[in-house]
Amino acid sequence: EIVMTQSPATLSVSPGERATLSCRASQSVSSNLAWYQQKPGQAPRLLIYGASTRATGIPARFSGSGSGTEFTLTISSLQSEDFAVYYCQQYNNWPPLTFGQGTRLEIK
C-alpha cells in the first residue's frame, strides 16, 4: 500500500498571501495524483488531477506540481473561501487508492 504523507498538518496564512502544501508518496506514483478541498460539513471537491491539471471550474490561483514522490499544491493569493482542509490522493498503484492525512489551512 502506498502511504501518502502531507505537510504541514496545519498551515496558517494571511488572506492575499501564497500557500504551499506538500504531499509525499512512499513510492513513485508518477503523475497519478489528485488534490481535494474539503470544508466543514461538506464533501471533498476535486481541485487537481494528473498532478497539475485543474478540474472543471477551479480558479487559476490553484496550481499543482510534482511527479514521482514529491508534490505541491500552491494557492497563489488566498481568498477567504480557500480556508479548508486539503487532501492528496494517489491512483497509480491500487487498490487501495490512498489519501494523505490532510493539511488544515487556517487564517493567520
Added chain:
Amino acid sequence: QITLKESGPTLVKPTQTLTLTCTFSGFSLSTSGVGVGWIRQPPGKALEWLALIYWDDDKRYSPSLKSRLTITKDTSKNQVVLTMTNMDPVDTATYYCAHKRPRGGDYDYWGQGTLVTVSS
C-alpha cells in the same frame, strides 16, 4: 449535471450488516469507462477509500476491508449498493459515494455523504 446521493441507516448495532445505496443522475453506469466508488471519513479524520464498481461490473475493494465489503449496481435504477458486514464502532463515519473521473483514478463528483454511527 451529475449528482449522487447516499441513503441508508444512520445507526447500526455492532455485528450488524450495513447497506448503503447511492442513487445518481447525469450519467449511466452502462457507459464505457464509468465507475462509482465509496469513500468514508471517520469524524475528524482523513478519507479512506473502500470500493469501486465499473460499468462492466468489474469491482475493486480495499484489501484491508475486502472480506467485509460487497459492491453491486443496478443500472436500470441508477443505483450502486455497498454492504459492509460485522459492523464495529470504529466503522462510525460519514460514507460518501462518488463518480470516478473517466480515464483517471480520482473522483470528480461526490454525494453529500451520510453519517453512520455504530453503537449498541
